[in-house]
Amino acid sequence: MTPIFEAIGVNRTFTLRRGGKVSRIRAVQDVSLQLDRGEIVGLVGESGSGKTTLSRIMIGIERADSGEIRYQGRAVEPKKGFAALRREVQYVFQDPYNALCPTMRIGDALAEPLIIHRIAGRAERKQRVERMLSMVGLHADIARRLPRQLSGGQRQRVNLARALMLEPKVLICDEIVSGLDVSVQAQVLQLLLGLQQELDLSMLFISHDLRVIKYLSQRVYVMYRGQVVEQGATEKVFSAPSHSYTQKLLHAIPGREYPVPAGAQGRSENAGGTG
Amino acid sequence: MSDSPKPVLEVENLSVRFPSQRGEVAVVDGLSFQLRAGESLVIAGESGSGKSMACRTLLGITPDSSRVDADRLDWKGQGLLALDRAGWNALRGAEIAMIFQDPAAALNPLITVETLISDAIRQHRGGTRAEVRARTIEALSRAGFPEPEFRMKAFPGELSGGLRQRVAIALALSCEPSLIIADEATTNLDVSIQAQIVELLRFLQADLGLALIFVTHDLGLAREIGGDLMVMYAGQAVEYGRVPEVLEDPCHPYTRGLLRSAPTMASDRNTPLQPIPGTAPRPGEAAGGAPFRARCPVAMERLCERENPGWTRVSDTHRVACHRFAAEGRGGVQ
Amino acid sequence: MSGASSLQPASGALRSRHPGLAGNLPLWSGGVLLAAIALASLFAPLLSPYGPNDIDLRAVRLPPSADHWLGTDAVGRDLGTRVLYGGRTSLIVAGVGMIGSLTVGSFMGMLGALGSRPVRWAVERAIDIQLAFPYVLLGVAITSVIKPSVPVLILLMVLAAWAGAARIVRAIAMQERGKDYVKAAGVLGASKVRIALRHIFPSVVPSLIVLAAMQMAAMIVFEATLSFLGMGVQPPTPSWGGIMLDGKNYMTSSWWLTVLPGLAIVLTSLSLILIGDGLERRRNSARAGESEE
Numbered sequence: 001m002t003p004i005f006e007a008i009g010v011n012r013t014f015t016l017r018r019g020g021k022v023s024r025i026r027a028v029q030d031v032s033l034q035l036d037r038g039e040i041v042g043l044v045g046e047s048g049s050g051k052t053t054l055s056r057i058m059i060g061i062e063r064a065d066s067g068e069i070r071y072q073g074r075a076v077e078p079k080k081g082f083a084a085l086r087r088e089v090q091y092v093f094q095d096p097y098n099a100l101c102p103t104m105r106i107g108d109a110l111a112e113p114l115i116i117h118r119i120a121g122r123a124e125r126k127q128r129v130e131r132m133l134s135m136v137g138l139h140a141d142i143a144r145r146l147p148r149q150l151s152g153g154q155r156q157r158v159n160l161a162r163a164l165m166l167e168p169k170v171l172i173c174d175e176i177v178s179g180l181d182v183s184v185q186a187q188v189l190q191l192l193l194g195l196q197q198e199l200d201l202s203m204l205f206i207s208h209d210l211r212v213i214k215y216l217s218q219r220v221y222v223m224y225r226g227q228v229v230e231q232g233a234t235e236k237v238f239s240a241p242s243h244s245y246t247q248k249l250l251h252a253i254p255g256r257e258y259p260v261p262a263g264a265q266g267r268s269e270n271a272g273g274t275g
Numbered sequence: 276m277s278d279s280p281k282p283v284l285e286v287e288n289l290s291v292r293f294p295s296q297r298g299e300v301a302v303v304d305g306l307s308f309q310l311r312a313g314e315s316l317v318i319a320g321e322s323g324s325g326k327s328m329a330c331r332t333l334l335g336i337t338p339d340s341s342r343v344d345a346d347r348l349d350w351k352g353q354g355l356l357a358l359d360r361a362g363w364n365a366l367r368g369a370e371i372a373m374i375f376q377d378p379a380a381a382l383n384p385l386i387t388v389e390t391l392i393s394d395a396i397r398q399h400r401g402g403t404r405a406e407v408r409a410r411t412i413e414a415l416s417r418a419g420f421p422e423p424e425f426r427m428k429a430f431p432g433e434l435s436g437g438l439r440q441r442v443a444i445a446l447a448l449s450c451e452p453s454l455i456i457a458d459e460a461t462t463n464l465d466v467s468i469q470a471q472i473v474e475l476l477r478f479l480q481a482d483l484g485l486a487l488i489f490v491t492h493d494l495g496l497a498r499e500i501g502g503d504l505m506v507m508y509a510g511q512a513v514e515y516g517r518v519p520e521v522l523e524d525p526c527h528p529y530t531r532g533l534l535r536s537a538p539t540m541a542s543d544r545n546t547p548l549q550p551i552p553g554t555a556p557r558p559g560e561a562a563g564g565a566p567f568r569a570r571c572p573v574a575m576e577r578l579c580e581r582e583n584p585g586w587t588r589v590s591d592t593h594r595v596a597c598h599r600f601a602a603e604g605r606g607g608v609q
Numbered sequence: 610m611s612g613a614s615s616l617q618p619a620s621g622a623l624r625s626r627h628p629g630l631a632g633n634l635p636l637w638s639g640g641v642l643l644a645a646i647a648l649a650s651l652f653a654p655l656l657s658p659y660g661p662n663d664i665d666l667r668a669v670r671l672p673p674s675a676d677h678w679l680g681t682d683a684v685g686r687d688l689g690t691r692v693l694y695g696g697r698t699s700l701i702v703a704g705v706g707m708i709g710s711l712t713v714g715s716f717m718g719m720l721g722a723l724g725s726r727p728v729r730w731a732v733e734r735a736i737d738i739q740l741a742f743p744y745v746l747l748g749v750a751i752t753s754v755i756k757p758s759v760p761v762l763i764l765l766m767v768l769a770a771w772a773g774a775a776r777i778v779r780a781i782a783m784q785e786r787g788k789d790y791v792k793a794a795g796v797l798g799a800s801k802v803r804i805a806l807r808h809i810f811p812s813v814v815p816s817l818i819v820l821a822a823m824q825m826a827a828m829i830v831f832e833a834t835l836s837f838l839g840m841g842v843q844p845p846t847p848s849w850g851g852i853m854l855d856g857k858n859y860m861t862s863s864w865w866l867t868v869l870p871g872l873a874i875v876l877t878s879l880s881l882i883l884i885g886d887g888l889e890r891r892r893n894s895a896r897a898g899e900s901e902e
Contacts, residue, residue, distance in 0.1 A: 046468075098789040166797070182533055255498035
């Protein structure tokens with residue numbers, strides 16, 4: 001089966017000039033990555049590892065020096081190709097506070113992708129917005145609010161909803177839960193899993209938190225200093241890491257020896273909870 | 276770790292209130308704890324739980340519009356509430372130091388690392404030029420700042436996030452305080468750096484006999500720090516005990532909810548996370564009654580609405596504030 | 610998903626978003642003053658028994674009195690009436706000039722932030738050149754060649770003021786340009802024009818409103834200056850600068866002919882500056898409210 005979305009041999013070098021000194025940073029070095037249909041792939045790395053740059057190259061907001069992005073086996077041309085890909089591949093930004101236009105009401109922000117691509121009339125747009133809001137667990141009232149009137153978790157749900165308005169096949173999520181509180185993070189992760197199954201999404205999930213990656217993804221890529229140092233089935237990579245950097249990352253997870261919380265199994269009585 | 280020495284920090288019924296349109300609203304509500312030299316206290320909670328504000332009272336840096344009350348807020352037997360500006364200045368840095376979440380914002384970008392730290396030392400400890408310089412180097416090397424003699428001329432902007440946090444720790448250590456408060460001090464750092472910084476804090480605590488207050492939202496980190504753990508929700512402490520006790524035998528529905536929400540290396544999709552439904556209450560919304568009642572799966576209909584639960588003893592060192600637990604014990608909160 | 614739909618109206622509960630008019634003395638005092646001036650000019654025919662150009666050679670250069678509150682000018686026209694009618698001209702000309710300069714300035718500013726590299730460069734240079742140019746001298750030069758008229762005057766005003774607006778718009782747009790929400794719109798397929806108009810421009814508007822008040826004040830003064838130099842509104846149409854020009858020969862003997870219209874100019878621009886100050890203050894407190902979260 002051809003992967004639905006892949007990067008092949010991608011390179012990107014940044015040139016920095018500071019005080020006359022010119023330094024070159026090889027942000028992404030010969031990275032290849034595949035995303036199969038209906039799969040969640042994790043991309044792990046620390047800050048500066050090049051994971052965000054790679055993902056932005058894959059969506060076409062950052063340019064690659066060399067290498068190729070392929071969608072359904074066909075190479076995506078720089079610029080033009082990505083414009084054509086907008087409806088198929090979507091991106092959710094890291095910071096829930098900056099990714100929404102501060103002056104636009106939520107309903108308008110959600111309807112915008114439909115307007116841009118001339119999909120659906122006014123009445124149907126409104127319907128679709130409401131349907132998407134309820135899909136991500138938000139009340140339809142939210143449509144009339146401005147971003148600053150929402151909490152961080154709500155904003156991240158809106159971001160997600162906006163990316164899904166065009167019914168993409170591939171979703172790239174860049175650290176979308178790292179700014180959220182633990183209980184809200186769990187809500188968003190559960191939502192992501194539900195949506196992925198319901199909409200048959202293929203997902204690239206980028207995070208520095210190995211616990212989140214472990215929970216969500218079937219396969220994982222580990223990036224370090226611009227290179228992929230390890231990849232494979234999540235279970236295998238995390239239980240028997242072969243690269244020393246992966247080992248170091250795993251070792252650094254706080255509370256790693258810590259057993260499964262007693263509560264996790266005792267869900268029988270009150271599963272589902274109350275509103 | 277023994278019970279014999281007198282606590283350095285004694286807090287009883289501490290609250291911080293802000294005026295609002297609906298009258299006064301408590302952001303910290305009736306907090307009590309003690310801390311001995313060489314011990315650590317982890318305060319865990321999510322944003323808006325009041326954990327940072329509680330720490331700020333210990334440094335006298337709460338916002339002007341706030342009102343701080345306590346039956347007791349004593350540092351080494353001295354009442355902090357009665358301190359004037361000069362009193363606070365003598366205490367801050369010298370006795371109690373704080374490490375903030377964002378090292379980039381907490382360090383002045385226009386002052387070199389050396390100047391920053393030596394100024395603090397000069398102000399609190401004094402000494403000749405050579406002495407101050409020696410102390411500066413010592414503080415930096417204790418904080419794991421590499422080659423301080425050469426690199427301390429750097430500006431904060433020239434350092435990586437991890438190094439900047441080490442500078443912030445060195446600054447906190449520079450005047451040999453007895454209590455360090457780390458407010459989400461490792462939250463913005465990469466995991467491997469975070470592990471190093473936590474390691475460092477633990478080492479310093481043991482080596483220098485410091486008292487440590489570590490504020491975090493990550494219960495995994497609480498495990499690494501050890502000592503006592505206080506779980507806060509909506510400005511109130513809901514569970515208090517030794518770290519392993521609380522994490523292995525969580526008795527409050529909120530603590531249990533937090534643990535079930537957080538993915539660990541042992542969890543995967545087959546054992547789904549169980550998010551706490553709903554959102555955290557706004558300040559003041561949870562007043563009167565059990566603070567967690569609106570999101571609690573085992574809330575008791577009338578009791579939790581009306582009455583704030585007092586502490587129920589779980590063991591000598593472990594207590595929980597929950598009506599359900601008080602009535603039915605562990606079985607009730609399962 | 611469990612009860613994730615519960616709503617929480619942000620953290621606005623602990624404070625009121627706007628301090629209200631009562632807390633903003635500059636805004637409302639400026640507003641009242643400007644409203645009074647504008648209404649008086651508008652209803653000039655009702656307030657005054659004289660016409661602006663009614664000559665009465667029996668009553669030449671009379672000092673302020675009960676019949677002529679502000680006195681009369683060299684040909685016996687009622688000065689108060691002329692100042693009221695002059696206010697119409699001055700306010701309209703300044704208003705049109707202000708709107709023109711903000712429009713041109715916004716357009717250039719957005720181009721300067723969002724255009725292609727050569728376009729940005731061209732806009733920057735144009736702003737540099739504009740800021741270094743002596744506009745009053747240009748006015749003198751132009752009006753010595755073509756006949757001065759109101760459209761020429763307005764054109765001059767726009768030329769003189771657009772760059773100030775362009776610089777501010779450009780700075781804000783540059784700041785917004787790098788933010789994630791702009792990239793997010795791009796990822797959704799939004800065109801550059803759409804991003805500029807729907808996403809970035811709304812962030813510019815609050816600053817533009819403050820600037821509008823300040824520029825209006827500058828325009829009032831600019832109009833008066835040019836009219837006083839004989840390059841603006843032409844007699845017999847009254848304008849504040851023109852009235853002062855008529856009176857300048859009698860400065861020592863009949864002070865009111867210059868001082869009183871001058872006072873009208875000062876009061877009007879003062880009211881506008883107060884409004885601008887007040888708007889700025891309100892914008893800042895609204896911003897502080899946002900960042901509190």
